[in-house]
Every structure is written in structure tokens, then in C-alpha cells.
Amino acid sequence: MAGAEGRPLLLLLAVCVLGVLLLHGAGRLCAVRREPARALPPFSGGLAPAEHPASRFHVRWYPVSLVFLAFDMEMLFMYPWVRVVGEMGTPAVVEMFLFLGILLAAVAYAWREGAFRWS
Template sequence: MVDLTQYLPILIFLVIALGLSGLFVFLPMGVSRLTGAHKPSKDKLAEYECGFPAFEDSRHQFDVRFYLVAILFIIFDLEAAFLFPWAVSLDLTGWAGWITMMVFLGELLIGFAYAWKKGALEWE
């Protein structure tokens, strides 16, 4: 016979997690309706995608510069995410860690210069 009581902590954890996530989703919605903050209008209910409101048919072509700026933002955001743990552990990694990060930053600088030269950062 299988003893299922060992799964009880997992079940309790799942019930608490589902309860808290439901609370975090539905409680603010309920409070906003009760306090009067829920006032839908035509502008609030309009679709909004890719940095500007939808105004034509769905096959409308988007400006590629929007995507280039978004990709560059993600790249440099990830760079910052790699710099924080590197800075904290620099005393452990020593010169090898410093040289590795300088190579990484050099590659990013080359990519930034290339994007700048190609005009990817220009916005009309």
C-alpha cells in the first residue's frame, strides 16, 4: 500500500500558492470597483499594441526601427544584469574575471558602435 501522506506538504504548498495568486489578481480588481476607480471609457478600452494604437487593418506593416530599439534595449538590459553579479564576485574571480568582462564589454561596445553607425538609434 502506498503512503500518500508524504505528498501532503506539496498539496498544502499548492493550495497556498493558488490562493495567494488568486488573491493578488482578484483583490485589486475588486477594490478598484468598490472604490470607484473602475471607470471604463472608449479610450481606455481601445487596443494598444507595439507603441501606438491600432488604427488600420491587422496586416499593416510596422516600422522596423521600433523593433531595433527594443532589441537594443534588451541587449543592454542584459548587459546590466551580467554586470551586477560580476561586480559582487570580482574579488573571487580576480584578473581572469576582470579580463573576461572587459572582452564582453568590448563586444557590446562594438555592437553599439555598429548600431549607431547604421542609424538604428535615430528616430524621426
């Protein structure tokens, strides 16, 4: 990262942060201030909820996230693999797609169990 390729990224990050700060500064400068700051109830049509909305959320796609994690880990291997397919040849392809095949079998199982339909 610190090399010739990293330096423009760091500069870009700095410029972006500066830009965001400038925007907030411009907002401070331009925004009208006619009312004292107040804490408002959240909006859902004009009437306030009876409890705090930031409650434990019922995530019904939890099984999907587990299947996702399996594939996400797989992608970690697939990126470096891309660069060596040319050198390693057929064995690399066979191994990777065997791995993917096993994962797809898991997807098929999850599908049969109804993990991808939750409503």
C-alpha cells in the same frame, strides 16, 4: 524558492492576488450600473477609425531591439560574475570588460548605421 526565502514571496503573491480580487469585488459592489453594457469604438477625439486599430504596428526601432538582446544576454553572465570577481581577481575583470568592449563596438557600428535615430 521553496526555502525560508521563498515562503514569504509566495505569501506576498497570494496577498496581492487577494487584494486585486478584493478591489475588483469592491468595484463590482460600488460601481453604478445605469446603462446596459455596450462595446464602444476606440477614442481618438470623438470620431471612430475606419479599421481596427490592432493592426501590424510599424516598429521602427527594430534594430535597437536586436542590439538590446545582445546586451540582455550579456547581463545573464554579469550577475553571477559579480559574485566571483573577488575570488577570481584580474582575469575575471579583463574577460568581462573585453566582452563588454566587443558589445560596445557593436553599438558604435549600429550608431554609425543610424540604428538609434528613426524619426
